[in-house]
Amino acid sequence: MFGNYLIGLREGLEASLVVCILVAYLVKTENRAALRPVWLGIGIACAISLAFGALLTFGTQELTFEAQELLGGSLSIISVGLVTWMVFWMKRTARHLKGELEGKLDAALAMGTGALVATAFLAVGREGLETALFVWASVRASGEGSSAPLIGVLLGIATAILLGWLFYRGALKINLAKFFRWTGGMLVIVAAGVLAYGVHDLQEAGFLGGLRDKAFDISSAIPPDSWYGVLLKGVFNFQPDPTVYQLVVWGLYLVVVLGLFLAPAGSGRGSAAPAPAKQSAGTPPRG
Secondary structure, eight states: OHHHHHHHHHHHHHHHHHHHHHHHHHHHTTOGGGHHHHHHHHHHHHHHHHHHHHHHHHTTTTSOHHHHHHHHHHHHHHHHHHHHHHHHHHHHHGGGHHHHHHHHHHHHHHHOHHHHHHHHHHHHHHHHHHHHHHHHHHHHHHOTTOSHHHHHHHHHHHHHHHHHHHHHHTOOOOOHHHHHHHHHHHHHHHHHHHHHHHHHHHHHTTSSOOTTOBSOOOTTTSOTTSHHHHHHHHHHOOOSSOBHHHHHHHHHHHHHHHHHHHSOTTOGGGGGTTHHHHHHTSSOOOO
């Protein structure tokens, strides 16, 4: 449940911040008349996201077991890819998000009502569709037949809406860079579990082999129906008897993605930037 709460909180807060920036900018620039089309675009984005989630939930029930597992595994892997991209995108652009959205609003104000609706829809809709897909995959991975994962997501979204309102009113100030860094790291851990579950789905569908090749089996030590087994599955999508493929994919994703995410922003190619400046102090570079 905590893992799904984290998804709802993280994704919901990003959408809430986008809405806060849009609304606050229009109020600040005395363009209150533009609030109606902006809220219309936000409403359309929320409705489409909910419809997409409902389609994923109810639209696959008539499929065969193999088709359900194939679709579920494929969408789980896609959702992990989208969330991974989102985590790194937010890390890279969080500082400039406000200016970027305000620039788009200025252009939309000059173009008219339709542009305002489209700007708000695109700004919130991307977050909504990503959230619907990843929530569906995570709920499927952590608790089929249980309402706890969905309750966790809804509580996370409700918390995000409350935090967004407090931000807008100026009643709450936190270090968003640190917040997104910590929640982003935890979300990567959750995504690793969803990815491993997606691989298991593909194995059950017969798309991948190795379903009977277990990496280990500690079900006797951590029974899946025990309170701590349920807790581990709800938070980390832990499975006491993963296949070799699941364990390898989980480990590789976690080491590579978490390592890159936690690496300092100045590491990599950016650290080599001062070299040309040092050379210019002496002889000029060769042509």
